[in-house]
Amino acid sequence: MTLLALRDRGNEVARRYGIVHEVPRDLQQLYAGKLNLDLATVNGEWALPMPARFVIDRTGIVRSVEADPDYRDRPDPASTLEALRRLRT
DSSP: OOOOOOOOGGGHHHHHTTOEEEOOHHHHHHHHTTTOOOHHHHHSSSEEEOSEEEEEOTTSOEEEEEEOSSTTOOOOHHHHHHHHHHHTO
16 A cells, blocks of 8 residues: 655645635734744745545545644544555455
8 A cells, every 4th residue: 555645835736625724814913923934935825724634545536534624623543544444445
């Protein structure tokens, strides 16, 4: 089994899956000020994808999705591993 982790510069793929959200103005100021992070420079816009994991089989079919708009709520790695195991059967 081959596992891939991908980076999505500019949120192009995330936008196709409908998991991109615009960063509110107050958070933009916090990120750019105290955190010295200008997402507009990094991503070309003030937008971030939701934390998500997709398990996609070799034919391109999405077999499992875990996504939550609350950035503090991250997908459980155990459920992702289980979805990967199911691909082998």
